[in-house]
Amino acid sequence: MKVTLLGTGTSQGIPVIGCGCQTCKSTNPKDKRLRVSAYIEVSGYGINGNNTLKILIDTSSDFRQQMLANNFDDVDCVLFTHHHIDHIGGMDDLRQINQQKKKKIDIYGNQLTLDEIKITFRYVLDERLQKHNSVPLLNFHYIDSNPFKINNLEIIPIEVFHGNLPMVGFRIQNFAYITDASVLPESEYAKLENLDVLILNALRIRPHPTHFSLEESVQAAKRINAKQTYFTHMTHDLMHDTTNELLPPNIQLGYDGLSFEI
Numbered sequence: 225m226k227v228t229l230l231g232t233g234t235s236q237g238i239p240v241i242g243c244g245c246q247t248c249k250s251t252n253p254k255d256k257r258l259r260v261s262a263y264i265e266v267s268g269y270g271i272n273g274n275n276t277l278k279i280l281i282d283t284s285s286d287f288r289q290q291m292l293a294n295n296f297d298d299v300d301c302v303l304f305t306h307h308h309i310d311h312i313g314g315m316d317d318l319r320q321i322n323q324q325k326k327k328k329i330d331i332y333g334n335q336l337t338l339d340e341i342k343i344t345f346r347y348v349l350d351e352r353l354q355k356h357n358s359v360p361l362l363n364f365h366y367i368d369s370n371p372f373k374i375n376n377l378e379i380i381p382i383e384v385f386h387g388n389l390p391m392v393g394f395r396i397q398n399f400a401y402i403t404d405a406s407v408l409p410e411s412e413y414a415k416l417e418n419l420d421v422l423i424l425n426a427l428r429i430r431p432h433p434t435h436f437s438l439e440e441s442v443q444a445a446k447r448i449n450a451k452q453t454y455f456t457h458m459t460h461d462l463m464h465d466t467t468n469e470l471l472p473p474n475i476q477l478g479y480d481g482l483s484f485e486i
């Protein structure tokens with residue numbers, strides 16, 4: 225399995241429009257953060273005669289730019305964590321994959337997430353537009369707390385809270401991805417044992433009502449104890465190099481374009 229972080233920034237992206245802070249002015253490419261998303265290639269589980277299953281987590285507002293920047297041209301399925309606009313905003317650009325690859329795209333999310341996507345992207349359901357291929361062509365798959373399979377690959381939903389909002393992270397083999405959490409219920413820790421790599425959100429130093437602060441993320445990461453943890457969904461409060469110097473080597477800030485094999 226190969227994982228690429230397409231974006232690691234909070235909802236505004238970094239640099240923030242109009243901000244002159246050190247991180248926003250930084251020339252370090254690792255301080256440039258698009259909205260959060262990840263691309264996962266799992267060999268041996270491909271569909272339509274391909275070896276590799278290509279999974280996208282969330283269609284961020286920067287989805288098009290992220291696909292181009294990483295030379296990706298295909299998506300088999302999308303796992304949605306929740307319906308906030310920074311996580312779904314780029315969905316219209318799945319059209320290009322429908323057209324180039326001549327297929328519909330399977331999208332997975334909980335009831336609230338997919339219902340909200342149908343409201344935000346109401347035009348996608350218009351059958352006249354579907355016939356003209358002028359909307360993303362999607363198969364909606366509603367998930368609950370139970371593990372589900374995509375072409376025999378098991379995906380385990382991790383149920384977390386984002387303030388009061390129940391939302392999901394995902395475990396695939398020894399990799400797990402959790403973003404936008406502020407609470408990891410006790411029941412979910414057992415689903416996160418023996419991870420090689422964990423992606424977890426860490427917003428900023430100061431506490432926030434609906435996101436883990438850096439300190440809270442470090443505590444959760446230490447308890448989960450993956451071999452390696454990378455943080456995502458950071459604000460401009462967290463400068464890449466200076467923050468990483470303060471963190472243990474196996475718990476570090478991720479960055480856009482970071483990729484690794486498991």
Ligand SMILES: [Zn+2]
Pocket residue numbers: 234235308310311404457
């Ligand atoms: Zn978010």
Ligand SMILES: [Zn+2]
Pocket residue numbers: 239240243244245246247248249460
């Ligand atoms: Zn800034």
Ligand SMILES: [Zn+2]
Pocket residue numbers: 306308386404
């Ligand atoms: Zn959110």
